[in-house]
Amino acid sequence: MSSLPSLAVVTGAGSGIGYALTQALLARGVEVVAVDRDTSRLDDRVQAHRFDVRDGAAMRELAESLAARPVNHLFANAGVGVAGDVLSAPEQAWQWAWDVNVVSVLRTLRLWWPHLVSGRGKAVVTVSAAALQSYPGAGPYRATKAALLSALEGLYYQAQGSGVGVHALCPGLVRTDITAVHRYAEATQAAPAGPNPFETFMRTAVREAEPADAFARRVLDGLDRGAPFYWFTHPETMAWTEGRHHCAVHAGTPFADFGAPA
Incomplete structure (x- = not known):
């Protein structure tokens, strides 16, 4: 039996949920490989790697450098909260969101999958309750x-049959800096034009949301207890989600809580 400590890989580990997960894992004695374009908050207990998750070559090199290490947990957490309406959002906004929120996540899963199989690990992907709202x-x-x-x-x-657990983590509001997209250079070209009800709501609501460190501890505890695939961590999101699906099935029009069609 291997005497190596448990190993977790966390993307988007420099802030928000990713940073909180990293700290919670360290508190449990887990060895953490952390990836973020800004690793300045991470201390020397972490194997910090400073690059953008969109950098496929860098991610491939990192995964290959640890080919002999089984991974117990992969937290594919990196993401950007790109706002904007469907027609008015610049093409750069759509491309940025697609590259970070979809392509980079799938690449991360593909590159680390052999490590997860070896460790009979768990792949936890930070989606959002927004995916079903x-x-x-x-x-x-x-x-x-x-x-x-x-x-x-x-x-x-x-x-199925691989020994790897897959979990779509769908949180509601967590107190992070997800709305502070201005810290990214890409935000200059991707900024939506005009007032935006989503951004206005988020800036206010996120200040009162569950702290990220408390949320991270709940996530790790939930994994210990046997988390589901569709993992809704905030019960308050369910009425909104159910409302959307009711409208899809019965009304034929999109559900919206801002008083306008989505």
């Missing part, structure tokens, strides 16, 4: 999270 003002974010969830459903079936 309906509201205006967050076209790129909602669409890419929905696409990611659809791909993960396919992976769930494919993973």
